[in-house]
Amino acid sequence: MSPSLLVTRRLPTSVEARLAESYDVTLNPSDVPLSSAELADAMQRFDALMPTVSDRLDASILGSQKRQVTIVANVGVGFSNIDVAVARELGITVSNTPDVLTDATADIALLLLLSSTRGATAAERKLREGRWDGFSLVDGLGMSVQGKVLGIVGMGRIGRATARRASLALGMSVVFFNRSPVTGLDFEATQLESLDQLLALADVVSVHVPGGGEAPIIGAKELAAMKPTAHLINTARGDSVDQDALIQALATKSIAGAGLDVFLDEPNVPDTLRALDNVTLLPHVGSATQEVRTAMGMLAADNLDAFFAGNELPSPV
Numbered sequence: 063m064s065p066s067l068l069v070t071r072r073l074p075t076s077v078e079a080r081l082a083e084s085y086d087v088t089l090n091p092s093d094v095p096l097s098s099a100e101l102a103d104a105m106q107r108f109d110a111l112m113p114t115v116s117d118r119l120d121a122s123i124l125g126s127q128k129r130q131v132t133i134v135a136n137v138g139v140g141f142s143n144i145d146v147a148v149a150r151e152l153g154i155t156v157s158n159t160p161d162v163l164t165d166a167t168a169d170i171a172l173l174l175l176l177s178s179t180r181g182a183t184a185a186e187r188k189l190r191e192g193r194w195d196g197f198s199l200v201d202g203l204g205m206s207v208q209g210k211v212l213g214i215v216g217m218g219r220i221g222r223a224t225a226r227r228a229s230l231a232l233g234m235s236v237v238f239f240n241r242s243p244v245t246g247l248d249f250e251a252t253q254l255e256s257l258d259q260l261l262a263l264a265d266v267v268s269v270h271v272p273g274g275g276e277a278p279i280i281g282a283k284e285l286a287a288m289k290p291t292a293h294l295i296n297t298a299r300g301d302s303v304d305q306d307a308l309i310q311a312l313a314t315k316s317i318a319g320a321g322l323d324v325f326l327d328e329p330n331v332p333d334t335l336r337a338l339d340n341v342t343l344l345p346h347v348g349s350a351t352q353e354v355r356t357a358m359g360m361l362a363a364d365n366l367d368a369f370f371a372g373n374e375l376p377s378p379v
């Protein structure tokens with residue numbers, strides 16, 4: 063008998079078709095996120111779960127009485143939606159989908175970097191709202207990025223890919239903060255000893271840490287340490303930045319701008335943030351290409367296949 067599998071959200075058709083061949087699969091054609099009660103119920107009714115960032119699998123859900131799920135194959139590189147420590151204690155295997163989304167997410171970081179530094183959101187609003195009076199030599203001037211300093215916070219796969227693009231394609235000078243030493247980069251970049259050093263130097267700060275930490279790595283103190291001309295980019299997780307402190311910093315112009323693809327309580331984005339002109343907001347689309355979402359689904363399926371065949375997983379957490 064095929065293992066039973068619940069896929070919590072819609073995936074590209076080719077992924078769903080592959081899963082249907084090997085599993086007794088339940089899909090979610092409506093694509094409406096499951097409630098906590100539905101997730102807890104699923105823990106008791108399926109052998110495997112394929113969730114994603116919108117499914118919060120905390121201790122109470124993972125520890126459901128009469129649990130049947132033995133593997134959670136997350137579609138996403140980030141897994142702060144899953145209490146991995148509890149899963150480990152309970153003997154539930156967890157996997158994720160690294161690598162396949164690195165380039166796409168770094169592309170979005172660059173898009174936000176350019177959008178923020180060139181004031182694209184304010185400019186587009188002006189045009190769409192019929193407020194553009196014509197070409198001007200002095201209105202709406204942004205900041206050139208060539209020769210400016212990009213500070214990468216967290217030099218993992220996506221941090222490196224972002225830094226590489228900024229260095230080689232945009233001519234930015236890269237500094238980074240990472241807890242462990244980083245070697246073997248194929249572009250110029252300087253590792254700094256502290257986040258404070260980075261914040262003092264950077265013209266653009268780009269966050270690439272996993273999230274799920276006890277406190278945001280960029281809080282009010284860190285925002286205050288940034289240059290007033292600097293921009294903050296976040297394509298990682300909403301809880302890596304103190305959102306209220308960021309809104310305050312943008313509203314008072316204590317930093318120049320921001321580009322965000324992730325938020326504290328998705329899909330809720332505060333009106334106070336949406337009203338600001340000096341921030342570009344994207345609805346968590348870092349990995350949203352046909353190719354990448356297909357590759358993510360296929361990698362999650364590879365993890366499931368390996369697990370049920372008793373083989374080593376390609377990407378265990």
Ligand code: DGY
Nearest residue numbers: 115137138139140349
């Ligand atoms: C990831 O893979 O972590 C992206 O944020 C989408 O979930």
